[in-house]
Amino acid sequence: MSKEQSTAIAAGCLALFGIYVVYGGSQLAYVDEVGPGPGFFPIWIGVGLVLFGAYQMLSSQAAMRRIRGGFTIWSGSGRALGGWVGFALAIALFRWIGFTVSLVLLTMFLLVALERRSLPQALVVGAILAAIFHLLFVIALGVALPAGPWGF
Amino acid sequence: MKKTVYLLLAMVLGTAGFAVIPTAAQEFKPSRQIETVVHTGPGGGSDIFARAIAELMQKEKLLPQRMQVVNKSGGGPAVAMAYLAEKKGETHTIGYFTGVWVTNPLTVKEANITVKDLTPIARLVLEPAVIAVKADSPYKTMKDFIEAAKKNPKQLNQSGGSVTSRDNLMRLLLQKHTGAQWNFVSFPSGGERLSNLLGGHAHMMVIEPQEAGEQIRAGNLRVIASLTEKRLPSLANVPTLKEQGIDVPIIPQARGVLAPPAVAKEVVAYWEGVFDSFVKTAGWKQYVEQNQFEDAYLKGPALSKFLDGLQDQMRDVLKEAGAKIVR
């Protein structure tokens, strides 16, 4: 999917989202006693999103017709999304196994799955990283890190 | 044979019973850092209150562990209350409540935790309020302001907090009682409220005497009424509303301690004991005096009664104010 195509789709989504925002805003009072109520700003923001989104969609479609099939911009996205999923999993695991262990696992995942490094190397880097974090935050600054059942 | 079985059964039950009793009578003592939850960010009213108490507890050596202030701000008290509710049975977490913990769930649907869901420990102080105007304004008494408001309906401004805050509720009560009408302009922080009054854009505000103290001393503010039952010792020549002939119920601003739900009885007893001793210390008494609070220590069933009564009073006032009651 080329950039123009993707932008057109994104703009379309924003326009649809704008409709939702207008709907949400309309559930609230438009005007107060003296001035705009809580619904005023959301409605106009929604209107803006719809108008600008539609405009962008049209202009992207015009550009698509001009350029005629560009190359895809999403070729690397598989890896990026994979990394994001790994990150999300790590966050989900904070409560169960604590920040430090999660970080080690995340590092290992990033290194092995995405950067194709060896497993032992990944483990070492992860451990060093986790140690740095622990030193820096817990000991030096006294910031609480999300801790699992083992206290770290 | 039967006798042996009975004997064995008795021994087992006896041992079990023996094992249970000591646990029930076991004393609780904190063994790690104590979390004290407040609903404001660092620097907010409850945050400073919590830090002062933590420091005094340390000085008076009333606790074996340190108190750590945990800021859970968001949606007024909603996030802090939800956080406390999640920590069911937790023995090392307590929270400091204010009046808004009682009023917020009444009008906000998503704030589904009420003070009834949490365990009351103690009420510590009542925070009085006064009505202040700029020092060079023409209003010398509350009556002056009311008269001016009557002559120019909806022309005068009061700077205050959100519409469900004590500031606005007092305004609504006053308006109803006197027939005068003036506007309410909401500001999220005390600093902005005060600067709006000092800048002359608002004509009066409800403010705590300790917040206003320095401005009064510098001659920038004048206090025209105190929202209390009796005159404040630090502002002895400021008449109360009642003395000025305006008899409206005073909405109290209370500060106290709550614990999460389902906390064991001996833990509650421990906290009650700690605060019981705490309020008797000289350091606390000095703090109360310095900040012009009213020492209003309450615990146990009297405290529950106070919280229930406050909730009902707030519900009535809010309903009259036209707010949507959801609980």
Add this chain to the structure above:
Amino acid sequence: MDAVTNLLLGFSVALTPINLFWCLVGVVLGTAVGVLPGLGPAATIAMLLPLTLKMDHTTAIIALAGIFYGARYGGSTTSILLNMPGESSSVATCLDGHQMARNGRAGAALGISAIASFIAGTVGVLGLMLIAPPLARFGLRFAPPEYFALMALGLTMVVFLAGESMIKALLALFVGLWLATIGTDLFTAESRFTFGQAKLLGGVDFVAATVGIFAVAEVLINLEARGGAEVLKVPPGLKNLLPTLQDLRDCRFAFVNGSVIGFVVGALPGAGATVASFLSYGLEKAVSRHPEKFGTGVVEGVAAPEGANNADAGGALVPLLTLGIPGGNTTAILLGGLILWGYRPGPLLIQEHPELFWGLVASMYVGNLLLLVLNLPLVPLFAQILRLPNYMLLPFILGISAVGVYSVNNSLFDVWLMALFGLLGYVMRKLDFPPAALILGLVLGDIIERALRQSLMMSQGDLSIFVTRPISATLLLIAVVLLCLPAVRRVRAWRIAAVEREA
């Protein structure tokens, strides 16, 4: 001459070994905190308050203030090197700062940032020393209509952040404005767009949004390229690692711009360093001879916002020390500290405790100098961070982001928000939607809506309040002029082209 004697008194306090030591500790800690995304000076100061109870009070305020203004120096480092603002006040620095790094001029960017910060910080202290009381009185004249006009001026800066596509910038801005509406409406206590979540009642935490949209998204972008590529190329040789004399000459106006705007906006309670930095950036672009180059890596685009967020720290101390009114989160906790130590901050504080005020002022001169001395030689060192291989840097950044955001409210929910914003930021970057516009909308949306409704409450619905008040009218006029500027330029260019065609 009063000021001079007082300043000498101040220096006699500030230059004692113990105060010098704690000043150094404060500014170093502040810089470190500013570099780390998420972890902010407010939380750090709050954490250190119990420790300060055992110190001499002047020493304590010197140290804590050092953290406050030191953090403004640190925020630019990661903005420039990694496109990850350490504070939301450093978002504007990313725009040109990171581009300069991409052009191989990371060192120059870091250097000019340190110099601009020093100049503006010093101007801020000068201002605090000389014009604090009159400035505080001027600040009091800012009522909601003036705030509205100021924020409207800030929003017109979107025009200047647009880059190629105005529509995309506007879309990003509007999404930001919508995000600002999430939470509890101040005036009616009704909840908006909270999707039934109690945790959203306080609105979207802008630290989570900023760190997510910039830092996490940047990591995702970097993950696309296979094979341990370096994040950036660092050209060797010291010459490239410092700004040139030409750079310094180019920034002459930016230094003034950043200092003045930062200091004045900082003195307005509730405005904030983010607003100051965007305003300063916008103004710099508006008066520049080559505005189209902004966004590609021009030094002024770094000097102006960086100066602004440093002068803002000095400005924020004005209402705190002259009136006892805190302007923002960090000054609120400083106020808390003063109260805890037994002071009563208010209009009489300076008169009654001159050694506190003047000791602090003098130490801020020293602190700014220390920061300059520390930061300039460290520039080559920081630039070397870019040499670290991806596989070490990326997990580190993810970890730091998670910890930083978590530390704001001890909330995992915020960390999740950050992750979602990371995904959003990634898509935005791929499709050329400017993330800075979204952050601008998020930060300003709150204030501008509130200011509008407060103003109309004051005037009982009368819109003329905005034009009958002099300050508000002036600011709105400037905003209108700035909005028309690109159109005027285009018309003029068209006219010139038309004339040339006829000839």
